[in-house]
Amino acid sequence: MEISSHQFHLLQQLNEQRKQDLFCDCCILVEGKVFKAHRNVLFASSGYFKMLLSQSSKETSQPTTATFEVFSPDTFTVILDFVYSGKLSLTGQNVIEVMSAASYLQMTDILSVCKTFIKSSLEINEKEKDHYFTISAKRVNSRFDRSPFYRSRRKVKSNPIGSHVIPDQKVGMVNENSWTNNRNHSSSQMNVQQQETQLSKRGQKLGSVKKRQRRLGLSQSLDFLKYISNKPDEARGSCSASETNHISQSKEQIQFDTENNTAHTGYRCDQESKVIPKKWSVAQLGQELSRTSPVFMDLKADELYTSTPTILGVMSGWNEDDLPKMRFKCPFCTHTVKRRADMKRHLRCHTGERPYPCEACGKKFTRLEHLRSHFQTIHQAGKLICRKCKNHVTDLTGHVVQQGTRRYRLCNECLVEAGIDRIHDDLDAEHPLPISLGNKISEWHLDEEHRSDVEMEDEPDKFVIQQVDDSTDETEESETKS
DNA sequence: CTGGGGAAGGGGCCC
DNA sequence: GGGGCCCCTTCCCCA
Numbered sequence: 163m164e165i166s167s168h169q170f171h172l173l174q175q176l177n178e179q180r181k182q183d184l185f186c187d188c189c190i191l192v193e194g195k196v197f198k199a200h201r202n203v204l205f206a207s208s209g210y211f212k213m214l215l216s217q218s219s220k221e222t223s224q225p226t227t228a229t230f231e232v233f234s235p236d237t238f239t240v241i242l243d244f245v246y247s248g249k250l251s252l253t254g255q256n257v258i259e260v261m262s263a264a265s266y267l268q269m270t271d272i273l274s275v276c277k278t279f280i281k282s283s284l285e286i287n288e289k290e291k292d293h294y295f296t297i298s299a300k301r302v303n304s305r306f307d308r309s310p311f312y313r314s315r316r317k318v319k320s321n322p323i324g325s326h327v328i329p330d331q332k333v334g335m336v337n338e339n340s341w342t343n344n345r346n347h348s349s350s351q352m353n354v355q356q357q358e359t360q361l362s363k364r365g366q367k368l369g370s371v372k373k374r375q376r377r378l379g380l381s382q383s384l385d386f387l388k389y390i391s392n393k394p395d396e397a398r399g400s401c402s403a404s405e406t407n408h409i410s411q412s413k414e415q416i417q418f419d420t421e422n423n424t425a426h427t428g429y430r431c432d433q434e435s436k437v438i439p440k441k442w443s444v445a446q447l448g449q450e451l452s453r454t455s456p457v458f459m460d461l462k463a464d465e466l467y468t469s470t471p472t473i474l475g476v477m478s479g480w481n482e483d484d485l486p487k488m489r490f491k492c493p494f495c496t497h498t499v500k501r502r503a504d505m506k507r508h509l510r511c512h513t514g515e516r517p518y519p520c521e522a523c524g525k526k527f528t529r530l531e532h533l534r535s536h537f538q539t540i541h542q543a544g545k546l547i548c549r550k551c552k553n554h555v556t557d558l559t560g561h562v563v564q565q566g567t568r569r570y571r572l573c574n575e576c577l578v579e580a581g582i583d584r585i586h587d588d589l590d591a592e593h594p595l596p597i598s599l600g601n602k603i604s605e606w607h608l609d610e611e612h613r614s615d616v617e618m619e620d621e622p623d624k625f626v627i628q629q630v631d632d633s634t635d636e637t638e639e640s641e642t643k644s
Numbered sequence: 645c646t647g648g649g650g651a652a653g654g655g656g657c658c659c
Numbered sequence: 660g661g662g663g664c665c666c667c668t669t670c671c672c673c674a
Contacts, residue, residue, distance in 0.1 A: 497654095497655085499655080499656085500656080500657085501656095501657090504655075504656080504657090507654085507655090508654080508655080510654095511653080511654065525652095527652085527653085528653070528654085529653085529654085532652070532653065532654090535651090535652085536651075536652075539650085539651075540651080545650095552649095
């Protein structure tokens with residue numbers, strides 16, 4: 163015979179004990195706030211605590227203390243209340259952080275609930291939008307001559323992402339002057355299907371970008387986001403006005419969230435997937451959220467990085483001294499890194515940010531070292547290899563050939579074979595060459611004349627030949643047209 | 645269509 | 660944390 167209320171009463175009793183600090187043998191310090199709890203309960207509820215308490219099980223006589231700086235006390239209160247009551251106080255405002263913390267603490271039940279919560283919120287937003295469309299369609303004499311899809315404004319605080327609010331309550335909030343009221347525009351009104359439809363349209367243009375990102379494990383939506391980020395003008399230029407509207411509003415939304423450290427950027431941590439076999443990964447979450455925030459990637463890595471809470475740190479095991487090894491989890495993919503700086507670098511591959519333009523050809527790079535490598539290889543003929551016969555060339559056995567802004571080396575034999583034999587000495591003035599690269603690539607100034615070089619870069623019949631001499635600057639040049 | 649090579653891009657890690 | 664190096668993978672072009 164099973165008495166169903168027993169479990170409930172037992173948990174209730176434990177909760178009472180916790181509140182009265184009875185038999186609590188574990189202290190949890192969250193950003194300075196102390197929580198008392200029972201080791202057994204924590205052990206049974208959280209994979210993280212299971213691991214932690216297993217490690218400290220030798221010293222059972224001493225109360226265990228765990229310190230967290232990766233989520234807020236409020237968030238932990240929600241989680242602890244759930245542990246002791248089975249009731250999870252999710253709101254649209256805390257769902258992301260609770261989810262992140264649950265991921266950190268390896269509490270899969272909470273993760274599932276959060277996932278469901280977010281999904282159902284998205285569905286509600288979808289219905290809400292349809293509902294609003296319906297209402298608008300009936301308003302023949304409406305003062306709005308544009309689709310209400312772009313006109314509605316919503317209260318910020320009343321409806322953070324995923325909050326379960328009756329649609330009509332939200333629709334009524336109108337404030338044309340405050341951009342902050344748009345913050346849920348994309349997430350609530352631009353539903354997944356719409357975004358994916360837009361995505362598929364743009365996806366046709368993606369080409370190699372898409373392929374490259376596929377290996378990052380990014381969703382199609384994320385591809386689109388990156389595309390926007392990479393080619394904002396082009397992408398937006400191809401958008402309809404309404405799409406552009408979405409984008410700009412969504413960016414504002416993100417800015418708001420970033421400034422307020424809430425909602426989308428609030429999700430943070432994850433354990434290594436090796437540690438947790440089945441869970442709602444942050445990558446998935448990132449994809450889910452990115453679908454509801456189309457220009458999430460429009461932020462620069464720096465902004466993203468600084469706005470991303472420290473909870474990005476995840477535990478990947480234990481150090482020799484029993485301290486948890488921390489790694490930093492990318493909020494957009496499954497990648498983790500050891501150093502924050504590496505994460506900053508990694509984030510650029512999601513934001514599409516390319517802060518290092520080549521002054522010679524205009525091509526932009528994510529890293530200075532890539533730019534340098536590109537410059538040396540492409541514009542300075544850095545490789546001492548004959549482009550044609552692949553043999554090693556020296557100052558004596560070869561020449562640098564300039565083709566537009568491109569430079570490469572040919573050995574003397576291949577030079578003759580190519581029919582390049584006329585040498586001119588007066589080209590320095592006409593085509594100033596970049597001095598030694600050194601630590602900076604600032605010598606190549608792309609004036610009007612050289613911009614034309616860029617344009618003719620692929621013209622096969624424009625060559626400038628110069629004597630190979632890497633120790634000094636190129637001294638002798640020749641030009642020929644084949 | 646396919647394979648090879650160059651260029652680009654990203655990660656790990658050291659200084 | 661930034662810079663830089665090395666290594667590997669992927670993409671793209673061309674024969």
